[in-house]
Amino acid sequence: QITLKESGPTLVKPTQTLTLTCTFSGFSLSTGGVGVGWIRQPPGKALEWLALIYWDDDDRYSPSLKSRLTITKDTSKNQVVLTMTNMDPVDTATYYCAHMPWGYFDLWGRGTLVTVSS
Amino acid sequence: QSALTQPPSASGSPGQSVTISCTGTSSDVGGYNYVSWYQQHPDKAPKLMIYEVNKRPSGVPDRFFGSKSGNTASLTVSGLQAEDEADYYCSSYAVSNDFVVFGGGTKLTVL
Numbered sequence: 001q002i003t004l005k006e007s008g009p010t011l012v013k014p015t016q017t018l019t020l021t022c023t024f025s026g027f028s029l030s031t032g033g034v035g036v037g038w039i040r041q042p043p044g045k046a047l048e049w050l051a052l053i054y055w056d057d058d059d060r061y062s063p064s065l066k067s068r069l070t071i072t073k074d075t076s077k078n079q080v081v082l083t084m085t086n087m088d089p090v091d092t093a094t095y096y097c098a099h100m101p102w103g104y105f106d107l108w109g110r111g112t113l114v115t116v117s118s
Numbered sequence: 119q120s121a122l123t124q125p126p127s128a129s130g131s132p133g134q135s136v137t138i139s140c141t142g143t144s145s146d147v148g149g150y151n152y153v154s155w156y157q158q159h160p161d162k163a164p165k166l167m168i169y170e171v172n173k174r175p176s177g178v179p180d181r182f183f184g185s186k187s188g189n190t191a192s193l194t195v196s197g198l199q200a201e202d203e204a205d206y207y208c209s210s211y212a213v214s215n216d217f218v219v220f221g222g223g224t225k226l227t228v229l
Contacts, residue, residue: 037218039164046121047156047164047207049218060216096163103152103211104169111163 002026004036004097004109011115012087018114022080022097029055029075035100036080038071040093041111048093052100053080089116122147122208122221129227135196138224140208141189146219148189152211155184155193158223159204167206168193195226203228 008020022036029036038050051071052060061069070083080097094113098105123141130136140147140155147153153171156164166175168184171191181202183194191210195202208221 039220046223047209047220049209049220052216052218062217103150103213104154104166104209105156105164106166106169106175108163108165 002107006097006109006112016087018084018087020082024078037098037100038082039096042093087116092116124221124224127225130198131229134198137192137194140191140221146210146212150213153191154209156207157204198228200228
């Protein structure tokens with residue numbers, strides 16, 4: 001059974017760096033073809049894809065946010081970490097991590113709400 | 119990379135069918151068979167309903183049907199039930215650029 005859980009701060013100040021951790025179980029990120037992605041959703045708005053990391057450490061980012069994002073993995077801990085720099089109130093959103101077999105997200109975490117405010 | 123275009127709302131009565139469209143470009147929806155659909159109830163995480171255009175994960179009722187023609191994908195929900203009322207998002211994975219794009223979401227109301 002695959003599960004994913006997001007963790008991190010619920011409140012960050014403008015200009016700070018956000019670090020979120022996705023801790024998962026039921027699969028290994030060293031298995032070929034597997035990836036983990038981050039997706040966010042501002043309150044009342046649509047889903048927005050942020051980043052992906054694959055089993056082979058290859059990573060991909062949303063072009064509009066690429067300069068602010070870094071995604072890494074720790075296979076031994078079954079964790080994927082997303083950092084987002086220079087946070088702004090418009091980055092207030094629920095952040096989800098999800099398992100990606102290939103081309104789609106089949107299982108999602110419950111999400112974590114991050115509020116950006118001074 | 120622009121968001122895929124979905125109608126903001128759709129509705130139907132119980133038992134009826136409704137179709138939600140998702141329009142992209144030849145670089146995403148039209149170029150690959152990696153279109154997926156997600157259902158999201160209020161304050162819940164999205165749930166995968168359709169992947170690779172028309173495949174249903176285990177447990178998803180066969181009332182949910184996905185298709186694609188050119189740059190437009192569609193999700194048809196037949197035999198509408200009250201629990202189908204939710205937001206629906208389409209997504210496409212652009213293999214050549216290796217990125218994911220979501221649609222703006224469609225709120226489905228069961229009248």
